[in-house]
Amino acid sequence: MTADRIAATRPLRAQPVIALDVPSLDAALALLDRLGPDADFVKVGLELFTAEGPRVVERLRRDGRRVFLDLKLHDIPNTVKGAAQRAAAMDVQLLTVHGYGGAAMVEAAVEGAGAGTGILVVTVLTSFERSALGVALGREVPEMGAEVLRLAGVASTARAHGIVCSGQEVAAVVSTYPELRPLVPGIRLSGGATHDQARVVTPEQAVGDGAAYLVLGRAVTAAEDPATVLGSIRESLKAGS
Numbered sequence: 001m002t003a004d005r006i007a008a009t010r011p012l013r014a015q016p017v018i019a020l021d022v023p024s025l026d027a028a029l030a031l032l033d034r035l036g037p038d039a040d041f042v043k044v045g046l047e048l049f050t051a052e053g054p055r056v057v058e059r060l061r062r063d064g065r066r067v068f069l070d071l072k073l074h075d076i077p078n079t080v081k082g083a084a085q086r087a088a089a090m091d092v093q094l095l096t097v098h099g100y101g102g103a104a105m106v107e108a109a110v111e112g113a114g115a116g117t118g119i120l121v122v123t124v125l126t127s128f129e130r131s132a133l134g135v136a137l138g139r140e141v142p143e144m145g146a147e148v149l150r151l152a153g154v155a156s157t158a159r160a161h162g163i164v165c166s167g168q169e170v171a172a173v174v175s176t177y178p179e180l181r182p183l184v185p186g187i188r189l190s191g192g193a194t195h196d197q198a199r200v201v202t203p204e205q206a207v208g209d210g211a212a213y214l215v216l217g218r219a220v221t222a223a224e225d226p227a228t229v230l231g232s233i234r235e236s237l238k239a240g241s
Helices: 003-009 025-035 046-052 054-062 077-089 103-113 130-137 144-157 170-176 203-208 226-240
Strands: 015-019 041-044 066-073 094-098 118-122 162-164 181-184 213-216
Touching (some): 025 054, 046 054, 054 066, 077 094, 077 103, 103 118, 118 181, 130 144, 144 162, 144 170, 170 181, 203 213, 203 226, 213 226
Parallel strands (some): 015 041, 015 213, 041 066, 181 213
């Protein structure tokens, strides 16, 4: 197992992950040039991967960056297993699957990914509020935290590396399932805009509650000086570790 994979699978403290939510490889490279060397762990999501395919991952890995491939896979177990195998072959450190796919699907992903790529189970998207989630599921959701914990249980049963949840649920997840590594999107700086996220927290709040990974998007990438903002977040996290 390579050193960067060990860092990804056994994080000693919260690791910032820069969201490359851009439409092309050229745009991603331009953003990374502005961010500088601190952007050593990046997220490739649906937009960028659909536009560029595996070559974007290959380029980022060749440049020495760790990659979180955020595809939120949700299909029959055999299909998801095959996709996880392909992701592992690209040497990505983290890969997401949907918890609503069920334990058998998550188990298939874990098996397909092998020891080097951590499977993260998406619980409840941070864009959801309780009422909207209830409409989507066709049933009442009395309490968001309970739904996140239910899906965290699926992740634990399937031996996933961790889960994706909002910072508001991290403390409960860590307390109930200490073996899971939480990744928290929807990170916003103090006083910053929430954009299209409904359940947001600051980096310090998320880390204090036990987050292992923090996805940093527009709060950093849309800043006038993103390298300085990222550097200040990293220093803040280091001081609190």
